[in-house]
Structures are given as C-alpha cells and as structure tokens.
Amino acid sequence: MEVSRRVSARAILLGNEAIARGIVEAGCLVATAYPGTPSSEILPAVAKYADELGLPMSVEWGVNEKVAFEEAAAASFTGARACAVMKQVGLNVAADPFMSIAHYQLKGGLLLVSSDDPGPHSSQTEQDSRYFAMFAKVPCFDPATAEEAREMVFDAFDLSERFGIVTMLRPSVRVDHCRQDVQEKITPLRPGPVKFEKDPSRWVCLPAFVRINHPKLNQKMVDIREAFEKEFAKYNYEVPAKGKATLGIVASGSAFAVVSDILKGAGRDDVSILKIGTPHPLPVKMVNDFIARHDKVLFLEETYPVMEMQLPDRTGIMGRWNGVVPGAGELLPEVIAGVLARVLGDDSLVGGAHPLLKEAIEELKILPRRPMLCPGCPHRASFFSIRQALPNSVNPSDIGCYALGVNQKAVDTVIDMGASITASSGLFLAQKAVGEEKPVVATIGDSTFFHMGLPGLVSAVYNRHAFVLAILDNATTAMTGGQANPAVGTKLRKGDEGKRVDIEGACRGCGVEYVRTVEAYDVAAGKAAVKEAWEHAKSKGEPAVLIFRHPCMLLRPEQPSIPVEVDQDKCIGCKFCINFFNCPGLVFSEEKGKAYIDERFCVSCGVCVSVCPHGAIRATSGEVE
Amino acid sequence: MQYIIVGIGGQGILFAGKVLGAVALEKKQRVTGSEVHGMAQRGGSVISHFKTGDFISPLVRAGEADVLLAFDQNEGIRNLHFLREGGAFVVNVHDRSAFDNLKLKEFLEERRISLFPLEGYSLLKEHMGGNFLFLNVLLMGAMSGAGVGAPSLEDTAAAVKTLSPAKFEDANMKVLKLGYEAVVKK
Structure with missing residues (x-):
C-alpha cells in the first residue's frame, strides 16, 4: 500500500484516540473490540473518526474478546485489514483463537491491540501481553508515547502483511490514558480489495497443516527479528551519554519515557539508553552490542521481564531477574528513581515524603479513598x-x-x-x-x-x-x-x-x-x-x-428527586447504613457518633430511606436547600 | 510547567486536564498528561498529571509539580508531596480546621508553598443554586486567580468555551469569574 502522509496541525488527543486514528488512517476495514480499561476508548474513537471521514468501515463491539478477535481474524482472510482491541485479561479470553491464528499465513493485515494495566489500576492481574506475544510467537510493538503508538499501527499492519502474521500493539495504561499533542490528521490509506479465496491448507487448522505451519512460524520469527535489528531505527535507537557512560539502560514502553524525563531532570547525561520499541522478537544483536559496550546495564520494562528473558545470557545485567527492579507493580517515576539511586549510588535522585507532611496526614486521619459505587447507583x-x-x-x-x-x-x-x-x-x-x-x-x-x-x-x-x-x-x-x-x-x-x-x-x-x-x-x-x-x-x-x-x-436517568436527612435524635450510631449501604452521600461523623448526609455527594435517589432499621433516615419535606 | 490535579471520582477532574491542554495547544506548547479511567475512577481517589514543555512521560514526579489543584482538601493534603518547593496549592476547602494543623502549617511554610484555598461548595450554594457540577470550572477560575504560571483568566475562559456545550456558556463564565475572584482578592 502506498503511504501518502500529509502533516497537518496538532491536536490534543487521548492516547487511545491517537491509536484509533492510526487504525482508521492505516486503511483498516473491520475493527472489533470488547471494552476493558485501559483500552475502552479506542473503538468508539475509531467509529467517530470513520463517521467524520465517511469511511465504509465495520466497527463493532463483539460480545466478548474471543468473538471480537475471531471476527477480525476471519475478516483479514479476505485481504481486508482488520484489528481487534482488548485489555490484557481480555486476551486471556481470546487466547484460543490468538494461539492458533499465529500459525496462519494471513492475507490482509491483522492487528491485535492488547492494552496492559501495570499497577494494576482497574484489573484482576497485571500480566504482560508481550509475554503472550512471545508465547504465541507473534511480533509485538511496545509504544512509549501516544504519537509513537499511532505510528506503530501503520508499521504493525505493514509487518503483518509482509510476513502474513498477526501482530500485536501493546500500549500500557500510561500510553492509553495519556493526553498528548499529536499530529491532527494523516490522510487515510485506501483499503485494498476484499475477496475470500478457498484454501483449506491455509484457513483450516488441521494437525496435518499445523505440522507444516509451525516450522514456517519459527522461520518468520527469525526473519522478523532480523527486520527489527535493521529496519526499525525509529523505534529501536540509542540515546547516547555525553562521554563515557557510567550506566547503560535498556528500556521499552512507558518505562523509557519515565527514565528519560528523570535523567534529564537530574542532569545525568552520563547514562546512555537503548530504547526498544519491538520487544518481541527482541533484536538480540543490537541489545548484546549495547551490553558489551557498557560496564553496567539495567533493564527497565513493564510488567514482566520479557526482554530480559530473550537474552541468551542475562547474568551480567541488572533487572527483574536479580531483584534490582521490583517484580510487581507499576514503574512509576518514584520507583524508577529509587532503582537509579541504588544503581548509580546517587541519593539525590530519591525524593521521599517529608516527615512533617507524613505526620500531618496521620494527625488529620486522611486516608486514600477506596473506589465506591456512585451515589444513586x-x-x-x-x-x-x-x-x-x-x-x-x-x-x-x-x-x-x-x-x-x-x-x-x-x-x-x-x-x-x-x-x-x-x-x-x-x-x-x-x-x-x-x-x-x-x-x-x-x-x-x-x-x-x-x-x-x-x-x-x-x-x-x-x-x-x-x-x-x-x-x-x-x-x-x-x-x-x-x-x-x-x-x-x-x-x-x-x-x-x-x-x-x-x-x-x-x-x-x-x-x-x-x-x-x-x-x-x-x-x-x-x-x-x-x-x-x-x-x-x-x-x-x-x-x-x-x-x-x-x-x-x-x-443521568430522569428520576424523582427525594432529598433525605438523618434524624440526629433517632440515629443511634450503629453504622448499619455505613456497613451495608455504603454510599458516598451517607457518612459517619466520628465526632458526633452519628450518620449524616454529605450534600456534596448525595444525589437524592431516596433509596436510603428504606435502609435504617431505626427509621432515622427520612425524606425531607419541601425543597433542598 | 507541571501540574497535579487530584480529587474524588465523579468530581469532574478530567475536565481540568482538557482545559490546560487546550490553552497550551493555543500557545503552541508541547503537552502530555495522564488520566484515570475505569474502576479507579469510581468514587475513589483520582489523580491527573499534566505537563507542558519538553517531556516524554506524562507522569509528574513527586517533588516537581509547580501547581497542585485539589478538588477535595483531603486528596490535596495527601498529595502535597508532589509539589516542588515554592509551588502553589489551590484547594477546594470544605473543613477549614484541617489547615490549623500545626504540622501542616509548618510543612507549607518550610517548603514555601503558597496556599490558595477557596470554599467551593459554599460558593456554589450561594451563587449557583447548589449545582456542584460547576466545581471543575470554579477551580479552573481559582487556578488562574492564583497566577503561579497557570493560564490567565482570558485563556482559560476561551478554552472552557470551546470545550463545553454552548448552553452552559453563560453559567460557566460566571462560575469561572467567581473562582478567580475568590482567590485573587486574598
């Protein structure tokens, strides 16, 4: 496909909106997804953008991720570019088709966007989708910024068509949910022709065909690794130190962005960074060459040691394997700064909470607020x-x-x-x-x-x-x-x-x-x-x-407004309403030993009137103040 | 400039990042920021990061924020470690007594943090018939009132106009000014 790219003004987009633009602009014809944080905003943005441009794309929620992925995969059998979008645990649901489709010699470009949630912020695991790419033997792009994620969508489709293989874009939450200035519009590519050609050896995964396809898949990994070594300098590049480097860092995705800002802010220009945007298959020659040129090398990646694992010998590097980098949790600036302080022996890199502030917060009994159902839920x-x-x-x-x-x-x-x-x-x-x-x-x-x-x-x-x-x-x-x-x-x-x-x-x-x-x-x-x-x-x-x-x-449904109050004489302070109803609008005053309505949050749904066993919660007569 | 915006899910803090972004774009600045969506957004503590200038990561490091904009005073105090020395703390206050805490006072003084408190809920009750949905615009007004390198009232107003429905324009402008004046006259 001929790429015609016209640079236009800049716009501020959510990372997910930038990815959505990439999907539309890359000439994708079928886009499917099941919503899941942090990926949810991608598909609605695809639909909106396709509507704006009047493009004939099919954009649909699948009933689950397996459905969504299979729909996209089969669409690509016709030569159409197709993509499926999900969160990391959604890929567990779609794992069955993902594992088998990896063996296919695809026709149209097939992109899987699997968004990770290191932390986790809104997930039941903080698993690393790149591991799944490695498991399935599928190439993976790991963007560090929204703009790079959008650019990678184009390359992922191209790579998919060049090698006939499904490709993965793995943004993490800090890419999905960043809000960044990016190029406003890129002229969309024109989709190619769509035609399904019957060929059981290609589209039917009988064991006899798998025995032929698996060695071919292995060869694809060798060839793609070679391509990642040589052709993707825009994603895999070195940010050299000034003079002799005291430390070399191999970083990918969000961790690259964070460590770059920290080093710059601290004026540490004696550290060189090898930025990797294609963590699987890892361009091993490039990485080993970098390692050989540095006395000390640190690996920073989220959330699992996927790059580390692909090194033929990782005993000489620092990372998760030897505990220098924590084995769980998001690589927040404070975490990376702590790692750098230890590795570089530079305590000035660590911020740390001020003791006075810590004491004030304790005295004021301020705790983080747990997530709660909305008032009126x-x-x-x-x-x-x-x-x-x-x-x-x-x-x-x-x-x-x-x-x-x-x-x-x-x-x-x-x-x-x-x-x-x-x-x-x-x-x-x-x-x-x-x-x-x-x-x-x-x-x-x-x-x-x-x-x-x-x-x-x-x-x-x-x-x-x-x-x-x-x-x-x-x-x-x-x-x-x-x-x-x-x-x-x-x-x-x-x-x-x-x-x-x-x-x-x-x-x-x-x-x-x-x-x-x-x-x-x-x-x-x-x-x-x-x-x-x-x-x-x-x-x-x-x-x-x-x-x-x-x-x-x-x-925001239309419903009767029933303002309520807690009768302070009837409330005996038993906390029944707090323990079993648990509404942001109904809180307990430790000082008075009684519940009261927090008008900052109450939406007057009136449900709590039927909650108090002592009849202390009642609808107020007349208007709300 | 680096901003941290904190509050409770449902208070509308994402809007603040959008306004800051629109203002920066107008000035041809590079921007990046980070938002909270999903479960973490439901009624719990939420935090937005926002940076203008030559940054790659959207995350603000502890001790480096120029401005801490707090939709809720408890969330604000809990996140004061993000502010740099000499930073500005613009905070929606619902219980003044917390600011009488001696340790807190000493901390703010030692770190030379400028405090810009406003009683947002009382102001909205008095002037907007108790419609607390205007809290985000009110706080954007307060931030411009505080100065501290934050966008001017004019720039903020222009961004709010483009980002919100026309039917709220008059009310938004009124609230923006209310927030501005609540802080600027102090």
Missing part, C-alpha cells in the same frame, strides 16, 4: 436487598462496577468475567457432596452476562445447580465508561442499527424456569424476590434468575 440497592434477604448466603460476583459490592459485604468471590455463575455451581457442588444447602446468590452485570455468563448458566440448568443468579441490568457497560451491549442493542457507527437481545428471553431460552424482574430501587420488593427465588431454586433443584433493573447513574 442501583447496584447498591440490589446488594442491600440481597444481603438483607439472605444474610447467611454466599455471594459470588463478577467483573464490573458491582465488584465494589464488596464494600457492602455482599461480594464474597470474584475471579474473572462470568465466574459468578460457575463459582455458584462450584459452591453448590461442594455443598451437595456433603448434603448441605446454604443459599448462594450470585451477581453479574448485563454486559458480563452476555460476555461469558451464558455457558455457565446453560451448564447450571443442565446439571441442576440450585442457586439464585441476580442479573444487575443497568442498561450499559458501566465500569468502562458506558458502552452499549446486546441488552442495549445500539451500535457504534451512525446509521448502523443493532438489535436488542432480551435478557429474560435469553435465560428462558437457556432453560431457566424462574425468571423475575424487579425495580432495583425498590428494596422491599427486592428482598421478597430474593427469598422467593431461593425457595424456587432450592425446592426445584435448579437455578433461578432475578433481574434487578434500573439505569446507571452515568446515563
């Missing part, structure tokens, strides 16, 4: 109803905002997407084996239910597992910022109509006989429904489904 009411209806129940939950139900003592297990249902089955099976019958009430969101809940539900119906599944339907994929899903039915591109998939109908179709829906804000009805559902599950020996429905507060 319908999940809070649902969790309260469940916990109060069956206080002795076990409550598996799932991935989404509602994992924060842990604050209300209404979440006992969370594993991954869909595991609320399968964990309920597992708990049921263990109890059944010893003749016990403790209630199990699981919670799952609408999007997560369709993502990976359905197989577990079918299994529970088939095998007769008795538990209550509460589906918290807030009409959006809330945690990741409010994306549509099958229960909503809308799609990303203008004029592209979807079809709503009915949750009740889906459950009945799976063979669930008890399916009821309640208004989540109605605590009395919710409590009664939970008890009834459990009675059904227990007596019939099968799962019962209860749908708690109320729109997410992020959708």
Whole structure:
C-alpha cells in the first residue's frame, strides 16, 4: 500500500484516540473490540473518526474478546485489514483463537491491540501481553508515547502483511490514558480489495497443516527479528551519554519515557539508553552490542521481564531477574528513581515524603479513598436487598462496577468475567457432596452476562445447580465508561442499527424456569424476590434468575428527586447504613457518633430511606436547600 | 510547567486536564498528561498529571509539580508531596480546621508553598443554586486567580468555551469569574 502522509496541525488527543486514528488512517476495514480499561476508548474513537471521514468501515463491539478477535481474524482472510482491541485479561479470553491464528499465513493485515494495566489500576492481574506475544510467537510493538503508538499501527499492519502474521500493539495504561499533542490528521490509506479465496491448507487448522505451519512460524520469527535489528531505527535507537557512560539502560514502553524525563531532570547525561520499541522478537544483536559496550546495564520494562528473558545470557545485567527492579507493580517515576539511586549510588535522585507532611496526614486521619459505587447507583440497592434477604448466603460476583459490592459485604468471590455463575455451581457442588444447602446468590452485570455468563448458566440448568443468579441490568457497560451491549442493542457507527437481545428471553431460552424482574430501587420488593427465588431454586433443584433493573447513574436517568436527612435524635450510631449501604452521600461523623448526609455527594435517589432499621433516615419535606 | 490535579471520582477532574491542554495547544506548547479511567475512577481517589514543555512521560514526579489543584482538601493534603518547593496549592476547602494543623502549617511554610484555598461548595450554594457540577470550572477560575504560571483568566475562559456545550456558556463564565475572584482578592 502506498503511504501518502500529509502533516497537518496538532491536536490534543487521548492516547487511545491517537491509536484509533492510526487504525482508521492505516486503511483498516473491520475493527472489533470488547471494552476493558485501559483500552475502552479506542473503538468508539475509531467509529467517530470513520463517521467524520465517511469511511465504509465495520466497527463493532463483539460480545466478548474471543468473538471480537475471531471476527477480525476471519475478516483479514479476505485481504481486508482488520484489528481487534482488548485489555490484557481480555486476551486471556481470546487466547484460543490468538494461539492458533499465529500459525496462519494471513492475507490482509491483522492487528491485535492488547492494552496492559501495570499497577494494576482497574484489573484482576497485571500480566504482560508481550509475554503472550512471545508465547504465541507473534511480533509485538511496545509504544512509549501516544504519537509513537499511532505510528506503530501503520508499521504493525505493514509487518503483518509482509510476513502474513498477526501482530500485536501493546500500549500500557500510561500510553492509553495519556493526553498528548499529536499530529491532527494523516490522510487515510485506501483499503485494498476484499475477496475470500478457498484454501483449506491455509484457513483450516488441521494437525496435518499445523505440522507444516509451525516450522514456517519459527522461520518468520527469525526473519522478523532480523527486520527489527535493521529496519526499525525509529523505534529501536540509542540515546547516547555525553562521554563515557557510567550506566547503560535498556528500556521499552512507558518505562523509557519515565527514565528519560528523570535523567534529564537530574542532569545525568552520563547514562546512555537503548530504547526498544519491538520487544518481541527482541533484536538480540543490537541489545548484546549495547551490553558489551557498557560496564553496567539495567533493564527497565513493564510488567514482566520479557526482554530480559530473550537474552541468551542475562547474568551480567541488572533487572527483574536479580531483584534490582521490583517484580510487581507499576514503574512509576518514584520507583524508577529509587532503582537509579541504588544503581548509580546517587541519593539525590530519591525524593521521599517529608516527615512533617507524613505526620500531618496521620494527625488529620486522611486516608486514600477506596473506589465506591456512585451515589444513586442501583447496584447498591440490589446488594442491600440481597444481603438483607439472605444474610447467611454466599455471594459470588463478577467483573464490573458491582465488584465494589464488596464494600457492602455482599461480594464474597470474584475471579474473572462470568465466574459468578460457575463459582455458584462450584459452591453448590461442594455443598451437595456433603448434603448441605446454604443459599448462594450470585451477581453479574448485563454486559458480563452476555460476555461469558451464558455457558455457565446453560451448564447450571443442565446439571441442576440450585442457586439464585441476580442479573444487575443497568442498561450499559458501566465500569468502562458506558458502552452499549446486546441488552442495549445500539451500535457504534451512525446509521448502523443493532438489535436488542432480551435478557429474560435469553435465560428462558437457556432453560431457566424462574425468571423475575424487579425495580432495583425498590428494596422491599427486592428482598421478597430474593427469598422467593431461593425457595424456587432450592425446592426445584435448579437455578433461578432475578433481574434487578434500573439505569446507571452515568446515563443521568430522569428520576424523582427525594432529598433525605438523618434524624440526629433517632440515629443511634450503629453504622448499619455505613456497613451495608455504603454510599458516598451517607457518612459517619466520628465526632458526633452519628450518620449524616454529605450534600456534596448525595444525589437524592431516596433509596436510603428504606435502609435504617431505626427509621432515622427520612425524606425531607419541601425543597433542598 | 507541571501540574497535579487530584480529587474524588465523579468530581469532574478530567475536565481540568482538557482545559490546560487546550490553552497550551493555543500557545503552541508541547503537552502530555495522564488520566484515570475505569474502576479507579469510581468514587475513589483520582489523580491527573499534566505537563507542558519538553517531556516524554506524562507522569509528574513527586517533588516537581509547580501547581497542585485539589478538588477535595483531603486528596490535596495527601498529595502535597508532589509539589516542588515554592509551588502553589489551590484547594477546594470544605473543613477549614484541617489547615490549623500545626504540622501542616509548618510543612507549607518550610517548603514555601503558597496556599490558595477557596470554599467551593459554599460558593456554589450561594451563587449557583447548589449545582456542584460547576466545581471543575470554579477551580479552573481559582487556578488562574492564583497566577503561579497557570493560564490567565482570558485563556482559560476561551478554552472552557470551546470545550463545553454552548448552553452552559453563560453559567460557566460566571462560575469561572467567581473562582478567580475568590482567590485573587486574598
């Protein structure tokens, strides 16, 4: 494809928007994703940009990452450029097709964007997607900035077509969620022709074909490594020290950006850096040459030692393997500064908290605020109803905002997407084996239910597992910022109509006989429904489904405003509301020993009126002040 | 310039980074910053980093921020270690008594930190019918009022105008000025 690039003005974009522009500008025809922090903003930005430019792209949320990746992969079989976008744990879900597609001699360019979350900030693991690239034998680009990420999208597509292999772009959270000035527009490439040509040896992964393709894949790795050694100087380059270097640093991604700023700020120009933008397959000759020219070499990369691992001999370098770099957590400026201080013997590099400030914070009892469900969140009411209806129940939950139900003592297990249902089955099976019958009430969101809940539900119906599944339907994929899903039915591109998939109908179709829906804000009805559902599950020996429905507060639904107050005479300071309702708008004054409404956060949903066992929370008469 | 903006998820702190970015772009400065999205954003502590000038990483290092803009005083105090010596602390105060803490006073003095407090919630109750959604614009006004190398009121106003819906323009301009004056006259 001919690259026609016209430089225009600069714009400030979120890293994810810059990546989205790269995807559109590189002539991608099919883009799919499942939302997940920190990758969620990419696909909506692709759709918006394609709409602005009037391009005929297909842009869709897949119901999960496996679906999204398989759709993109098959689209590339036709010669179209295609990409799938997900977060690092989403790639676990898409691992099955990713591993096998790696062996294919692809036709159109296929890009996988897998965003990592070192820290982690919003994930159940801080796994390194580059490891997955190594596992699958797939090349990986690791951007240090938003602008570089966008540029890499072009090269990843080109490399994919040149070698007929899926390529990975691995931005980390600091690239996805940076806001940076970048080139505003690049003239998009024109997509090539689309045609599927039948060829079972190419598109069918029978073992006989795999035995031929695997050695070819190995050869591709050799050839791509060679290409990374020689042709990608814009991503793999040395920032030399002034004079003889006291230290050499091999760095990739966000760690490169951070260490560069630290050294510059500290005026340490006696350190040279080898920046690597293609960590797999590692350009080993280039790295070994750098190592040979330095007495001391430090490796900085997130989150796993992927570059270190590819060295034929890493005993001479400092990194994660020998504990110089911490084995977990994000490489924040303070962490890297600490490592540098030790390696360079320069204590001035360490900042450290001021003792006076530390003491002040202790005296003022200021603690970091834990994430909490938003004021007015319908999940809070649902969790309260469940916990109060069956206080002795076990409550598996799932991935989404509602994992924060842990604050209300209404979440006992969370594993991954869909595991609320399968964990309920597992708990049921263990109890059944010893003749016990403790209630199990699981919670799952609408999007997560369709993502990976359905197989577990079918299994529970088939095998007769008795538990209550509460589906918290807030009409959006809330945690990741409010994306549509099958229960909503809308799609990303203008004029592209979807079809709503009915949750009740889906459950009945799976063979669930008890399916009821309640208004989540109605605590009395919710409590009664939970008890009834459990009675059904227990007596019939099968799962019962209860749908708690109320729109997410992020959708700003129209609803009655019910200002509330805490009657200071009636409040006995038992903290029941704090422990089991846990709303930012309802807080406890240690000084007075009583609860009160924090008007900074209260949204007057009125639900807490039904929470206090002493009737101390009541609707105020008249207007809010 | 390096800024740290802190608050609680839901207070609208992402807007501050967008305004700073728009102002810097207008001045043809290079910018980079880091935001919080996802679970970390839900009602918990949130932090945005923002830098103008010749930087690669969007992250501000502890002890190097020129300005700390706090939508919540507790989050502000908890993140004071980000400020450089002589930096500016613009803070939305809901409980003045915290600032009587002697250790805190001593710390601010020793680090020569200029304190620009404003009682944002009271101001919005008094002037905006208690609509706390204007807190972000109010604090942007306060930051320009504080000076300290932050964008001028005019530049901030222009950026707020381009970044928010036209129907809020009058109210936004009123709130911006309110924040500016709350700090500048001190």
